[in-house]
Amino acid sequence: MNPLLALRPWETPEVTSWGRLPMNAVDRRSGALPLDGDWRFQLLSTPDAPVGGAWSSSYVPGVWTMQGTDDLPQYTNVRMPFPEFPPHSPPANPTGVYEREVDVPADWAGRRIVLQVGAAESVLLVQVDGRPVGISKDSHLAAEFELTGLVRAGARATVRLTVVKWSDASHIEDQDQWWHGGITRSVLLYATDPLHLADVTVRAGYGGDLRVDCRVRDAGGALPEGWYLTGELDGQPLAQDAEFDRANVDDERVSDFLGEARLLATVAEVRTWNAETPELYDLTVRLHRADGTVADTSRHRVGFRDVEIVGRDLLVNGERVFIRGVNRHDFHPLTGRTVSYDDLRADLVLLKRFGFNAIRTSHYPGDPALYDLADELGFYVVDEADIESHDHAHEIADDPRYLNAFVDRVSRMVLRDKNHPSVIIWSLGNESDYGANHDAAAGWVRRHDPTRPIQYEGAAKLDWAATDDASDIACPMYAPIEDCVAHALSGEQTRPLIQCEYSHAMGNSNGTLADHWAAIEATPGLQGGFIWEFWDHGILQRVSDGRPVGRGGAGLYDNGVAAPGYRWAYGGDFGETIHDGAFIADGVVFPDRTPKPAMYEHREIAAPVRIEAYRHEGIVLTNHQHFRGFDWLTAVWELSLADGRTLTAPAELPELCPGETAAVPLPFALPEDGGEAWLTLRVTTAQDLPWAPRGTEVCVPQVRLRGPATVQVAPVDRRVEVDGEGLLVHPLLAVAPTLSLWRAPTDNDELGGMAGHWRSWGLDALVRKVVSVREDSGRVSVEAEYAGTTGVVRHRQVLTPVEGGVRVDEEAELPEAFDDVARVGTVFETVAGLDLLEWFGQGPWESYPDRSAGAPVGHHSVPVDELFTPYLRPQESGGRHGVRRFTLSAPDATGLSVALDTPRQVSVTRYRAEDLAAADHHDELVPRPGCVVHLDAAHRGLGTASCGPDTSPSYLVAPGIHRWSWTLRVL
Numbered sequence: 001m002n003p004l005l006a007l008r009p010w011e012t013p014e015v016t017s018w019g020r021l022p023m024n025a026v027d028r029r030s031g032a033l034p035l036d037g038d039w040r041f042q043l044l045s046t047p048d049a050p051v052g053g054a055w056s057s058s059y060v061p062g063v064w065t066m067q068g069t070d071d072l073p074q075y076t077n078v079r080m081p082f083p084e085f086p087p088h089s090p091p092a093n094p095t096g097v098y099e100r101e102v103d104v105p106a107d108w109a110g111r112r113i114v115l116q117v118g119a120a121e122s123v124l125l126v127q128v129d130g131r132p133v134g135i136s137k138d139s140h141l142a143a144e145f146e147l148t149g150l151v152r153a154g155a156r157a158t159v160r161l162t163v164v165k166w167s168d169a170s171h172i173e174d175q176d177q178w179w180h181g182g183i184t185r186s187v188l189l190y191a192t193d194p195l196h197l198a199d200v201t202v203r204a205g206y207g208g209d210l211r212v213d214c215r216v217r218d219a220g221g222a223l224p225e226g227w228y229l230t231g232e233l234d235g236q237p238l239a240q241d242a243e244f245d246r247a248n249v250d251d252e253r254v255s256d257f258l259g260e261a262r263l264l265a266t267v268a269e270v271r272t273w274n275a276e277t278p279e280l281y282d283l284t285v286r287l288h289r290a291d292g293t294v295a296d297t298s299r300h301r302v303g304f305r306d307v308e309i310v311g312r313d314l315l316v317n318g319e320r321v322f323i324r325g326v327n328r329h330d331f332h333p334l335t336g337r338t339v340s341y342d343d344l345r346a347d348l349v350l351l352k353r354f355g356f357n358a359i360r361t362s363h364y365p366g367d368p369a370l371y372d373l374a375d376e377l378g379f380y381v382v383d384e385a386d387i388e389s390h391d392h393a394h395e396i397a398d399d400p401r402y403l404n405a406f407v408d409r410v411s412r413m414v415l416r417d418k419n420h421p422s423v424i425i426w427s428l429g430n431e432s433d434y435g436a437n438h439d440a441a442a443g444w445v446r447r448h449d450p451t452r453p454i455q456y457e458g459a460a461k462l463d464w465a466a467t468d469d470a471s472d473i474a475c476p477m478y479a480p481i482e483d484c485v486a487h488a489l490s491g492e493q494t495r496p497l498i499q500c501e502y503s504h505a506m507g508n509s510n511g512t513l514a515d516h517w518a519a520i521e522a523t524p525g526l527q528g529g530f531i532w533e534f535w536d537h538g539i540l541q542r543v544s545d546g547r548p549v550g551r552g553g554a555g556l557y558d559n560g561v562a563a564p565g566y567r568w569a570y571g572g573d574f575g576e577t578i579h580d581g582a583f584i585a586d587g588v589v590f591p592d593r594t595p596k597p598a599m600y601e602h603r604e605i606a607a608p609v610r611i612e613a614y615r616h617e618g619i620v621l622t623n624h625q626h627f628r629g630f631d632w633l634t635a636v637w638e639l640s641l642a643d644g645r646t647l648t649a650p651a652e653l654p655e656l657c658p659g660e661t662a663a664v665p666l667p668f669a670l671p672e673d674g675g676e677a678w679l680t681l682r683v684t685t686a687q688d689l690p691w692a693p694r695g696t697e698v699c700v701p702q703v704r705l706r707g708p709a710t711v712q713v714a715p716v717d718r719r720v721e722v723d724g725e726g727l728l729v730h731p732l733l734a735v736a737p738t739l740s741l742w743r744a745p746t747d748n749d750e751l752g753g754m755a756g757h758w759r760s761w762g763l764d765a766l767v768r769k770v771v772s773v774r775e776d777s778g779r780v781s782v783e784a785e786y787a788g789t790t791g792v793v794r795h796r797q798v799l800t801p802v803e804g805g806v807r808v809d810e811e812a813e814l815p816e817a818f819d820d821v822a823r824v825g826t827v828f829e830t831v832a833g834l835d836l837l838e839w840f841g842q843g844p845w846e847s848y849p850d851r852s853a854g855a856p857v858g859h860h861s862v863p864v865d866e867l868f869t870p871y872l873r874p875q876e877s878g879g880r881h882g883v884r885r886f887t888l889s890a891p892d893a894t895g896l897s898v899a900l901d902t903p904r905q906v907s908v909t910r911y912r913a914e915d916l917a918a919a920d921h922h923d924e925l926v927p928r929p930g931c932v933v934h935l936d937a938a939h940r941g942l943g944t945a946s947c948g949p950d951t952s953p954s955y956l957v958a959p960g961i962h963r964w965s966w967t968l969r970v971l
């Protein structure tokens, strides 16, 4: 029996580790012996079940829940997946036993040998050759164990890692995500000199001052005479801090076992670090033996920057920076939780390309590589400790049995990540109420690292204006923007207000993002926030047997969609009875990292270049960055005219400092004819950047130069054909135009309660009854009633023959009872074969009334099958805002055109709203042969009501009379 089990460490919160080495910031990845790969594996039903069954194998790093065992992923948000109260775990407690042989290199003789386990969830027990070595908890930080004396250089040792899935720690790892079990980050073995660098603490300020504090630990015995430390920064030697040495000599507390030294430098004309220009210097610290040879080396990348709070502003290098953040979990559709360096890099590169400059590591520390990449690519990071006790938050926050765990988790994160310039704020965790355990952790951080602010939503939410809690920042989640503005204007604000979560990206969402940012930018005291969240955590699942596909599934998805026979699984899809459904699919990217249309909205809101048009000055450009000019950008002017022309001209971006504006002459003589005219500045990267090749689009700011001209269409002498029900008969229409008040509920519509109203009003199945059909010299006027269960809508359609087609004038009168419908408009279906949509309006990506700031007006062309956005749970999708006219055509250019009276919301997809509403997953949808076309007089905003505020009142569809008209022609 494994002696480590005797303590029942999985039900003992006071035990956070045993035999584990202290955390530090010395990176041991290079030169280590990697132990990743296939390990022997057994899954026990409880931690104390005997090992002895058949071994299979499991890939490390990886979770067994995604590798063919019967213990499958389970998704819960708040509630724990088992009923036991903290600190208890359920009797059925899957426990993975991993084992492998390790050949310890012969040239490690005489060296200190350390095993590092990158992360294991939730309790890790380590044995070597059957002997107990150590215990560790915290599923998202590495644990190190010294093996010197237990293993021999040149010999083979057997390492066994036992991972217990459920424990006291699960109660403080109750984050809203899939539950898994396994080893999720790399395992390695490394060797150092017995006398080694135990830790290095770097402080590098905006003014160019560098201070490097080094600690040397001896494996036994005093620091030998003559050993010393040196450092160099980009090849330049650092100076020893003689005063520090002198003080140390006199200080009786200085131990023989711990050598300390301080190295200093002042860098003249320092290139400072910020998220826009993440300048880094290479620091090397060396520990020398008395003869000058190097015993140990530690490498760091140093960014010179300051972060401070002054009044109610968070300043980076003295600048009040906007925080354009996102919450990022560790996720991958094939591995569940394990992310490779390439995956991390791809995440961050994508975020850069879409204008994000900040990441909150929701809700636990990321892989060390995440911070290296954030330093290098330029992100402000809120580093969050692995503490979320959501289901039992109140009990745990003050439970002394968990005190150690709180301080342990926060302090180890700080000890590991303190040297990263990207980390600007420490977060004590998420959704764990507020108690003494938080204050203890905050106290530790304030003493250990006074250079960074702390935040904790649970503390600050009690009173945004408080000054005596564990948060230096008011960091609410999903606060209505009006409340934030009111607080900033109240005169009561005491600290920065940066939302730790806002704009919930579940399904078709992120409505009013632009309104949020308009308010943030206009209101001193508001600085931004972190969108919830980056990923849709859909796991790639084989439909036939319901199993996760696992590591071999690359290539089984594309463009956000799983291949036939596969789907993106969400809560409940693995047969779990306790789960929270599609709430796990709430990111701005699909499970394969395909950006959702909301990303383009964000990109435009974050645009570094803004343009405005003034009658006299011409075009005014603004540099909307904090630290740099436009030299990394290049641009082209584009003029889109309603008559179909798009003119282009090279643009010269003026030299502007951050915040400056300049007027530039209008790049085009505006043609007299051509109608409505829009000027767009297409801004791209001027050179290859670490996150974007040259020519990558950065933003497309736009201004209107001329409004639309009214076009009169004269009636012609012809008959419009209708059937006995007064429905238009047309050779290109498979289903005649009727009234629609409903959309397939979005996740926001469902969770916000709107969809329930719509169903109870009967809007999803209106019954049409024709009241009268009158014909008057070719023009047909049809009165109809559309009955729901609680009200009747009067609808009139007047069909007038015009040159080349028919004009349709419509009017609908909604009863007061229908005071918040999804849309008022027309729906029809075309015949098959019209597969290309070309339009003049906003695009090319999907846009909605409250999410349309990022879709410029222009001439767009997209195949019908690519218009639809495959949100994980099928819902309203594919809309385009501000459409003036469009054509739907076959390859031989035959087809139809529609001209709208005024810019309107239009969608063209293969699905009727009821098709979408009836499906739970994308693979259940059966496309219709023709196109389903919606032309909306009014369309409800999307809002974010699945978690947070609904859309603003101005984007609601009011009851009463709506009028709209459109002209249908054959091409």
Ligand code: GAL
Binding pocket: 077, 175, 176, 363, 430, 431, 477, 501, 504, 532, 583, 586, 947
């Ligand atoms: C927050 C929470 C997140 C997530 C989100 C909803 O309350 O911090 O972890 O659950 O809501 O998706």
Ligand code: MG
Binding pocket: 077, 078, 174, 175, 176, 388, 390, 431
């Ligand atoms: Mg939660």
